[in-house]
Amino acid sequence: MPLSEYEQRVLEQMERALTSDDPRLANTLQSSGRRPVIRYVVAAIGLVAGLLVLVLGAANSKPILGVIGFAVMFAAVGWAFAFAPRSKGPEGVVRADGSVGARPAAKGRGGKPGLNKPGLMARLEARWDRRREQGR
Known part of the structure; x- marks a missing residue:
């Protein structure tokens, strides 16, 4: 059963008030919190490849291969977690009459x-x- 226009307006005002009062909670409730799976798959492949190069370097007594393997592993994990999507925060402040205005300057x-x-x-x-x- 769809909401009436009045109920939709009240719900929108409540959402704006929540965003204005507690932007961190509103952001947590709105965001899906999931990153693209492909990023983790590529990072896992990079991690395994780096580990193989590290082990090959240790087995063949070539320290440069070990350093390169470690660098590849570190870069893969860093790349997987480096680019988190950032939210821009609340759009405005809800006034007492229910209207929305711009955020006050810091x-x-x-x-x-x-x-x-x-x-x-x-x-x-x-x-x-x-x-x-x-x-x-």
Whole structure:
């Protein structure tokens, strides 16, 4: 039984609110989490070929073959897991009236040059600052 127009609008608003409130959870629920199987098959073939070259190098006392075999194995595994699909995150923020607006711009840190950096270090520094403020 199909949803009515009202139910579809409410469901879309709920989806936008979830994406706005918790983008990581929304991304987890939306993504299939599967990579193409061919990538793993090619990586497995590269891994086995590298292992064979490594063993042949060790059996024939040729260290250069062992190094090449190890490099092929490392490259095959690295290639299999290197190119994970990345999501761009939520499209916008749901306002109180149910409309969707653009995401707010990231705020700087007191106008200090060079300290407006995204990523892991910024999150760790923010967490450290919060802990220091709670300890006072």
